[in-house]
Amino acid sequence: MSTHRELLNQAQLRNVVPDPESTDTKLVLLRLGLREEDIVQLPTESRQKIQEALAVVTHTFEVTYDDWNIDQILHAVMPDGTAEIPSSYTQIGHIAHLNLKEELLPYKYLIGQVILDKNKKITSVVNKTHAIDSTFRNFQMEVLAGNSDTVAQLSENGCRFRFDFAKVYWNSRLQSEHERLELGDVFAGVGPFALPAAKKGCIVYANDLNPSSFEWLNFNVQLNKSDELDVFRGLYRDQMHLFESTPSAKLPKIHCHCFTRSNDPKQDIFERVRQVMGAPVDESSSTLSWVRTVAPKKNMYCLSFHLSPHVAFGAP
Incomplete structure (x- = not known):
């Protein structure tokens, strides 16, 4: 042939x-x-x-459910004209996480069961039911198939993590970002940035406002035996004495992940940061990196810039 x-x-x-x-x-x-x-x-x-x-003959054989993959099954059973067959998903430990579009919701339990059947490592399939709009960045979810256990365990960048996916924020698609940076993490979550940095020998200060994230962050510090990582909950305020006599040289570099739909992402992001901080960011010493596309015409970026003494210690 x-x-x-x-x-x-x-x-x-x-x-x-x-x-x-x-x-x-x-x-x-x-x-x-x-x-x-x-x-x-x-x-x-x-x-x-x-x-x-060769001779052409007719041969009959049996093809069962076990012989078909997720994509083939869903293409076979979903109505003709379905815009997008959801054969892919994000895996967090034993959990498959879907973000189904509204047109697919009538078939959500079918989709969940097929994914559960076709991956032996998956024991729970969940779907995000609302956009992320909470203070702690976690989201509401529903179980489509399998059990309702949302406490996941996984490994990333040489570190082990355990957390309740229903109560904390975690994004497996940011693994390369977790590995790229070494930083003091003021939005630490369960530790995907802070723990790999500590593994490399850095002294890391990790903070998170979410009590569930703070609980699992402490658990993961013990799980990975990270003595170099100091965990705290709350905010540092007016801590000028933490820095040496030249605070501008010792102030941290901020890495801010953000989303934009603007045709001019640089202008949009720098302007939004200026509004929040009350002062402009020095563009000449800053870098803006594209991370990934999250939706049509919606992209994620990482803005890295040095915190100025005026912003760090100025009056609110």
Whole structure:
């Protein structure tokens, strides 16, 4: 065959199988739905090889639910014209996390069950029911299939984490960002930035306002035996004595992740930071990095800049 596309190419099944009619020959299985009269439509080279050395026969075999992957099953059972078949998901330990569009909600339990059936490492499938709008950045979710255990355990960047996914913020798609930075983390969550930095020998100060995140952050510090990581809950205020005589040289570098739909993301992000901080950011010493696309015309960026003494210790 000149191309692989003409073969069966079905997951869990072989393209070449024994011939039940003869021990001297084997069957080369062609793609499903191909009829004998369709052979004339095959590429010339493939058709000539069949005519010269092969015979076309009909072969019947059973294909069960176990032989199909997630994408094939959902394409087979979802209505024609469905805009997007949700065969991908984010995995957090034993949890598969979906963010289904409204048009797919009538089929959400079917989708959840198929994902559960097809991944032995998944024991719970959840769907985000509302946008992230809480102070602690966690979101409401519903269980579509499997059990309701939302306490996940996973490894990332050489560190182990355990947390309740229903109560804290976690995004597995930011793994490369977690690895890229070494910093004092004032929005530490359960430790995806702080713990890898501590593993590299840094002295890390990690803080989070969410009591559930703070609880799991402390648990993960003990889990990873990170003596270099100091965890606290609350805010440092008027702590000028923490820095040496040249505070501008010792003030931290801020790494701020943000979203924008603007056609001019740089101008939009710098202006929003200026409004929040009450002072402009020095663009010449700052960097703005694209992280990922989260939705059509919506992108995530990371703005890195040095905190100025005026902002750090000025009057509110």
